[in-house]
Amino acid sequence: MRRRPQEELETPVASLIDVVFLLIIFFVVTATIDRDVVDDTIHLAQARFSPAVDKKDPRTITINVRSNGRVNIALQPLTLNQLQQILTATVAESGNQVPILVRADRNTIYHEIDKVMEVIGKAGLYRVRLAAVATEKKSASP
Amino acid sequence: MKKSRKRKIGATVLSVPMSSMIDVVFLLLIYFIVTQKDEISEAHLAVNLPAxxxxxxxxxxxxxxxxxxxxxxxxxxxxxxxxxxxxxxxxxxxxxxxxxxxxxxxxxxxxxxxxxxxxxxxxxxxxxxxxxxxxx
CATH class of the missing domain: 3.30.420.270 (Nucleotidyltransferase; domain 5)
Known part of the structure; x- marks a missing residue:
């Protein structure tokens, strides 16, 4: 009879912490998926005079072009034909107002960019922007 | 009798395993430090394409x-x-x-x-x- 209160106080805190820890990890991992879309292998050219953009149109399609000319969208490698199909489907679905952001490595030769630009033009999209690292203060998107 | 029982309860409450809690906090701290990325501000240069x-x-x-x-x-x-x-x-x-x-x-x-x-x-x-x- 005397030992009973002592036994009740032995709550398994360690397992509770384990569960909380697992939950935190789950939420952290699922919340950062959006950041992984950026192609870290691309080193952008520097823009000294252009202001940095704060907001981006959520419809923007970002096309990454690596220094070897390989193209990907959200790290999904694409041939030019596949890119053409995606952009054509986008125009059919959302119109030709969809902005395109070309994130090209600073060492890429323009020949590779030109091929991408031709595909963009053929799809009928015209709101094209080239990404660069801004060294100026931030401002709203043009 | 009553007095000694209260003391025992107090002593048990104080023995919460803090070391495992600290381990978890430490792991979280390491996780955030490792996954932290510097935010690069980008400039977007608008261009017109030829037809x-x-x-x-x-x-x-x-x-x-x-x-x-x-x-x-x-x-x-x-x-x-x-x-x-x-x-x-x-x-x-x-x-x-x-x-x-x-x-x-x-x-x-x-x-x-x-x-x-x-x-x-x-x-x-x-x-x-x-x-x-x-x-x-």
Whole structure:
């Protein structure tokens, strides 16, 4: 009879912490998926005079072009034909107002960019922007 | 009897395993430090593309400013210029007509770095009507 209160106080805190820890990890991992879309292998050219953009149109399609000319969208490698199909489907679905952001490595030769630009033009999209690292203060998107 | 029972309860409450809690906090701290990325602010340089069927038509109207980018060289209206000279020329021209259209002709062998430098100069002096075309 005397030992009973002592036994009740032995709550398994360690397992509770384990569960909380697992939950935190789950939420952290699922919340950062959006950041992984950026192609870290691309080193952008520097823009000294252009202001940095704060907001981006959520419809923007970002096309990454690596220094070897390989193209990907959200790290999904694409041939030019596949890119053409995606952009054509986008125009059919959302119109030709969809902005395109070309994130090209600073060492890429323009020949590779030109091929991408031709595909963009053929799809009928015209709101094209080239990404660069801004060294100026931030401002709203043009 | 009652007094000694209270003391025992107090003693049990104080023996919460803090070491495992600290372990968890430490692991979380390490996780956030490792996964932290520096936010890079990007500038987006808007350009106009030529119509697909007009890519080869390089006829330009005389009132348009024409800049040609070759690997390691920039030409303004056909004359080679340093980047500083290009900036001065663009500053002067933007003062005359800020809505002036700039045609940037780019060699297939030029690097993106060089293209961005010229487009950035144009944006910097207020010339926002930029059209790019590749030299075939």
């Amino acid at each position: 697909p069927d007009q890519a080869q038509q390089s006829e330009t109207k005389p009132n348009l400013l024409e800049i040609e980018i070759q690997p390691g060289q920039v030409f303004v209206q056909g004359a080679p210029r340093s980047l500083e000279m290009v900036r001065k020329t663009l500053t002067y021209l933007s003062g005359l007509d800020p809505d002036q259209t700039v045609i940037v002709k780019i060699s297939q062998l030029a690097h993106v770095d060089e293209v961005v430098q010229v487009l950035d100069l144009c944006r910097g002096v207020g010339l926002n009507n930029l059209s790019i075309m590749a030299l075939k």
